[in-house]
Amino acid sequence: MQKPIKLITLYTHICESYKNELQWEVKRFSPNGNIGQITDEELLTIYLFCTMYEQKTTKRAMYEHIIDYWHSWFPALPSYKNFSVRLNNLVEAFQLLLSLSMEEFELSADKIPILIGDSMPVITCSHKRRARVAPDLADKSYCATKNLHYFGVKIHALNLHRKTQLPFPVKIGITPASAPDITTLRPVLEVTHVQAVFLDKAYCDKNLKLKMKQNENELLTPIKKMKGVSAALNQFDKAANDLFSTAVSTIRQPIESFFNWIQEKTKIQIASKVRSKSGLLVHIYAKLVASVLMLLQF
Incomplete structure (x- = not known):
């Protein structure tokens, strides 16, 4: 499967999970905080896509890779500082996504x-x-x-x-x-x-x-x-x-x-x-989500 197809498939999966479950676990700081900005679904997709398919394992490497090769797919990508902060606010979303992903496996x-x-x-x-x-x-x-x-x-x-x-x-x-x-x-x-x-x-x-x-x-x-x-x-x-x-x-x-x-x-x-507790939890839970999705042959 070509990478653009993988990216679209992953994004569709994230959007569906976000609509059904994840949105209730995301921190909100203002009612219109995401207008004109990159969405939570896009941020989740970037982290998982770069980990699963591009072998990028740090936020900085992911950010630079998206800038160099996939920026047209994510035109609202913010500065690196805001990118990192927004990801750290998605700890609970990654944690819930891990549980949902593990539940998808069915033993014969x-x-x-x-x-x-x-x-x-x-x-x-x-x-x-x-x-x-x-x-x-x-x-x-x-x-x-x-x-x-x-x-x-x-x-x-x-x-x-x-x-x-x-x-x-x-x-x-x-x-x-x-x-x-x-x-x-x-x-x-x-x-x-x-x-x-x-x-x-x-x-x-x-x-x-x-x-x-x-x-x-x-x-x-x-x-x-x-x-x-x-x-x-x-x-x-x-x-x-x-x-x-x-x-x-x-x-x-x-x-x-x-x-x-x-x-x-x-x-x-x-x-x-x-550099922070939320950053550490994102580092762990997001990589576990990517691992489980790879085991599911996503």
């Missing part, structure tokens, strides 16, 4: 619903620097996967497992970087109704497993060594435990591929150029 009736989950960091700055962006949301933490101390937030995701395809997200949330994974997902997992949920060792919790068992859900995690158990007993069970842990990790692996794919396509983990 013959498929067994299996969830896999994990979290990924979004880094606003190094731990060696003084953090100034979104101090009420971002904080300091350590990412074992990257062996990195950082300031920022974490994206938590529960995805439907799909054979030979990237898992599709059904639940996504944002927390401070220091928030424990199990504390964040516990309220969601306790009311989840699927056949099984595959998570990592951070979610090993007997009470959570029992609670999920009552809802006919199975929580499966790699085996975690028990404190106070003798080395002989650990060695006795080692072969079986290793096989089970390997099987769980194999099923969980696509969630890592999902996060790596999002980072490759949108550079979502790099938020060092963000």
Whole structure:
């Protein structure tokens, strides 16, 4: 599909969503604030189009790209400062659009619903620097996967497992970087109704497993060594435990591929150029919307 057709298709989709749902979530500062100006639908389309099809991942790069190649399509494009401010006012619209986009996915009736989950960091700055962006949301933490101390937030995701395809997200949330994974997902997992949920060792919790068992859900995690158990007993069970842990990790692996794919396509983990809380939330939610739309083969 040629890019002009993709742009028109995306804009039509955004307009329909805006008319039905998004318009009620947009900040209004005056009753005639948009007369003669670029519309919210156009701003949403610019961000998503540049992310999905033009590999532009910062507001500045998007703005300059539209000026150079697509300005005739958006003749009311304002100055960069106003462009950035208007986008930051669309945080709630991007957040709702993410929920609406995830709801468009339908799992085939013959498929067994299996969830896999994990979290990924979004880094606003190094731990060696003084953090100034979104101090009420971002904080300091350590990412074992990257062996990195950082300031920022974490994206938590529960995805439907799909054979030979990237898992599709059904639940996504944002927390401070220091928030424990199990504390964040516990309220969601306790009311989840699927056949099984595959998570990592951070979610090993007997009470959570029992609670999920009552809802006919199975929580499966790699085996975690028990404190106070003798080395002989650990060695006795080692072969079986290793096989089970390997099987769980194999099923969980696509969630890592999902996060790596999002980072490759949108550079979502790099938020060092963000200067405000609203800018950080737009950076995250807009890129997640673009990722979900790409998974839907939009």
